[in-house]
Amino acid sequence: MVAMPSLPIHCRLAVLALCGLLAATSARADLADATERLAACSACHGEQGEGVRGAEYYPHLAGKPAGYLFEQLQNFRDGRRVNAQMTWLVGSMDDAYMAAIATHYAAMPPRTRPADTGAETLTEAMRQTAVRLVEEGDPARDVPPCTACHGKALTGLEPAIPALVALPADYIIAQLGNWRSGVRHAQPPDCMAEVARDLSPGDIRAIAVWLSRQVAADGAGPAPAGSFLPPRACGAMPHGEAP
Amino acid sequence: MRSRRLAIALLAALPLLLLILTIGGALLLFQGGLEPYRVPRDAGTPIDADTGLLAHGEYVAAIGNCAGCHTVRGGTAFAGGRPFTTPWGTIYSTNLTPDAEAGLGDWSLPEFRHAMRHGVSRDGVLYPAFPYAHFALLDEADIRALFAWLRTLPASDYRPPPNRLEFPAGWRWTQVLWRMLHYRPQNPDFGAEMPAEWRRGRYLVDGLGHCGMCHGRRGAMGSLPASGYLAGGRIADSGWYAPPLDGQQLARYDASELADYLRSGISPHGSAYGPMGEVVYQSLQHLTAEDARAVATFLKSVPPRTPPRPAQGEAAHSFVAGAADLYEKHCAGCHGRDGEGGKDGAWPPLVDAVAVTAPDPVNAVRMILYGGIAPTTPGNPQPYSMPPFVEALDSAQVAALANYIRVRFGGQPPLVTAEMVRARHGIPAH
Numbered sequence: 001m002v003a004m005p006s007l008p009i010h011c012r013l014a015v016l017a018l019c020g021l022l023a024a025t026s027a028r029a030d031l032a033d034a035t036e037r038l039a040a041c042s043a044c045h046g047e048q049g050e051g052v053r054g055a056e057y058y059p060h061l062a063g064k065p066a067g068y069l070f071e072q073l074q075n076f077r078d079g080r081r082v083n084a085q086m087t088w089l090v091g092s093m094d095d096a097y098m099a100a101i102a103t104h105y106a107a108m109p110p111r112t113r114p115a116d117t118g119a120e121t122l123t124e125a126m127r128q129t130a131v132r133l134v135e136e137g138d139p140a141r142d143v144p145p146c147t148a149c150h151g152k153a154l155t156g157l158e159p160a161i162p163a164l165v166a167l168p169a170d171y172i173i174a175q176l177g178n179w180r181s182g183v184r185h186a187q188p189p190d191c192m193a194e195v196a197r198d199l200s201p202g203d204i205r206a207i208a209v210w211l212s213r214q215v216a217a218d219g220a221g222p223a224p225a226g227s228f229l230p231p232r233a234c235g236a237m238p239h240g241e242a243p
Numbered sequence: 244m245r246s247r248r249l250a251i252a253l254l255a256a257l258p259l260l261l262l263i264l265t266i267g268g269a270l271l272l273f274q275g276g277l278e279p280y281r282v283p284r285d286a287g288t289p290i291d292a293d294t295g296l297l298a299h300g301e302y303v304a305a306i307g308n309c310a311g312c313h314t315v316r317g318g319t320a321f322a323g324g325r326p327f328t329t330p331w332g333t334i335y336s337t338n339l340t341p342d343a344e345a346g347l348g349d350w351s352l353p354e355f356r357h358a359m360r361h362g363v364s365r366d367g368v369l370y371p372a373f374p375y376a377h378f379a380l381l382d383e384a385d386i387r388a389l390f391a392w393l394r395t396l397p398a399s400d401y402r403p404p405p406n407r408l409e410f411p412a413g414w415r416w417t418q419v420l421w422r423m424l425h426y427r428p429q430n431p432d433f434g435a436e437m438p439a440e441w442r443r444g445r446y447l448v449d450g451l452g453h454c455g456m457c458h459g460r461r462g463a464m465g466s467l468p469a470s471g472y473l474a475g476g477r478i479a480d481s482g483w484y485a486p487p488l489d490g491q492q493l494a495r496y497d498a499s500e501l502a503d504y505l506r507s508g509i510s511p512h513g514s515a516y517g518p519m520g521e522v523v524y525q526s527l528q529h530l531t532a533e534d535a536r537a538v539a540t541f542l543k544s545v546p547p548r549t550p551p552r553p554a555q556g557e558a559a560h561s562f563v564a565g566a567a568d569l570y571e572k573h574c575a576g577c578h579g580r581d582g583e584g585g586k587d588g589a590w591p592p593l594v595d596a597v598a599v600t601a602p603d604p605v606n607a608v609r610m611i612l613y614g615g616i617a618p619t620t621p622g623n624p625q626p627y628s629m630p631p632f633v634e635a636l637d638s639a640q641v642a643a644l645a646n647y648i649r650v651r652f653g654g655q656p657p658l659v660t661a662e663m664v665r666a667r668h669g670i671p672a673h
Contacts, residue, residue: 036586036627037627039627039628039629040616040630040631041628042630043614043635044631078316078317079315079317079318084670085631085670088670089614089628090616091520092521092616092617092618092619093619094524094619096624097619097626100625
């Protein structure tokens with residue numbers, strides 16, 4: 001565990017609880033023969049979880065925090081997140097196998113190329129909207145900057161906040177839409193549902209197209225747990241006071 | 244004058260009326276007389292719930308898979324709300340937690356026993372989506388333990404949505420008519436002369452495990468006639484095909500392989516997927532080794548109700564051009580060039596597999612479209628998986644492949660068309 005000197009005690013406990021959950025369920029975390037075992041996942045997410053070339057919708061998994069991936073698998077199984085293909089595949093899967101799969105993809109090198117979605121062109125106006133919202137947010141509408149939680153480089157924060165760079169634009173638009181309409185849920189408090197509701201459809205398009213073109217060029221993974229403090233309560237993640 | 248004519252008319256109708264009454268009376272008797280409709284109101288004797296009894300109750304609930312049907316995805320376990328689609332509309336399972344208003348909180352043991360054995364409760368005559376015809380076999384010890392254990396669950400005040408059924412099925416009393424035509428209570432003494440292991444197996448298959456709910460061939464109006472006993476068929480709710488369960492269908496397994504399959508979901512002859520994967524995951528993985536063995540012994544003794552199927556590849560026919568190449572390219576790496584499987588059965592053989600020998604091609608089409616992962620169980624903690632091909636192949640290619648494997652490895656005629664594949668697009672909700 002990374003030292004977390006600056007965090008209040010309840011926050012440290014929350015991080016520990018999440019890691020503990022993962023550790024407890026990943027006694028079998030070793031995944032021998034992973035590529036062949038997980039052939040079903042590769043079909044859409046790529047053999048190393050790096051995404052499939054030309055895939056217009058599927059997110060990459062490589063290098064995302066294990067805690068985040070683990071929770072998403074549970075969410076598909078338990079109905080908090082809706083995707084028929086995913087639920088079909090993981091409907092009869094236990095926590096231990098999910099934890100092993102999450103740990104496997106978290107250890108893969110993060111993707112270093114942008115999404116190849118052929119999404120619409122990024123106009124200068126869209127670029128400006130996106131950069132402003134991503135880096136500064138919109139205090140008037142109570143929208144925090146994406147970087148406050150997903151990190152300066154937008155590569156996520158251990159143990160449960162995912163990278164945003166290089167995700168297909170259509171995928172981001174669909175996820176934010178699902179949060180707005182209540183189809184996608186995270187562990188409460190569901191901070192992303194609040195954020196998504198405060199964004200306009202135009203904002204969402206601009207952000208999604210802009211993000212799909214960003215990369216973690218140096219292959220950086222998520223920031224270590226506790227290296228900064230997100231401003232909002234999201235699931236069990238430690239957080240500071242809402243600004 | 245007028246009244247005389249009426250009297251004559253009545254007199255003439257009398258034989259007809261008598262006939263109707265006699266037939267009605269007989270039909271009522273066949274389904275158990277009036278007894279099923281008298282829901283007991285007495286409080287019954289209190290149950291002395293020690294830990295042994297509760298552990299037994301938990302086992303009964305697991306093998307009866309009460310949670311599987313009485314939990315909606317994402318909902319509280321045992322609180323109900325799972326939808327069951329029937330040709331007459333949607334029925335929602337009920338809340339079994341001890342909440343006084345929404346669940347079974349103020350039910351007595353006699354009322355519970357009555358609902359389980361006869362399918363009638365204070366709420367009226369229950370629909371046969373609830374497998375009461377099977378649960379009629381449950382013995383007193385199992386019912387008591389089950390009831391005592393259900394009362395230890397945390398109470399949930401969740402209320403399932405009201406049923407959405409067409410006229411007249413929405414009226415519960417119409418179930419009396421249905422029962423007169425289609426419900427014949429199980430004979431608890433069937434096979435009394437058989438060895439104890441066989442009888443235990445029959446109890447688990449026909450009673451608690453209600454395997455016939457999926458593996459029985461349905462007759463008119465969703466009924467389960469004796470002629471279709473474990474004869475296999477399309478499951479109305481989810482649209483998957485469940486194979487027959489008998490000595491012929493299960494000849495590929497020896498009894499201990501079959502017992503292992505039930506608990507682990509995997510065997511050298513195939514692994515569980517779709518509804519069977521769920522049943523193994525939620526229920527059968529908890530079978531004790533003895534009970535699994537009893538089920539296997541019983542199933543292998545069931546006489547087949549279907550004619551023996553043709554040998555592999557017997558149906559004379561030429562494959563669609565390119566089907567063999569598609570198989571070689573996309574499938575042979577896992578399932579073997581000759582359908583023999585790989586990795587000690589982790590990649591199942593296709594020779595004689597359920598999906599290729601079934602008269603109904605739906606399982607083959609769905610598996611190719613959406614892939615699968617066998618259930619996680621202690622016997623198979625990290626199952627191998629099959630990728631979905633819904634995006635890599637078009638409907639004509641999927642049809643060609645389904646026909647190719649069914650003809651070559653299962654001896655079935657090539658029935659699948661691209662239109663059928665398109666019609667099967669869309670993953671069943673459960």
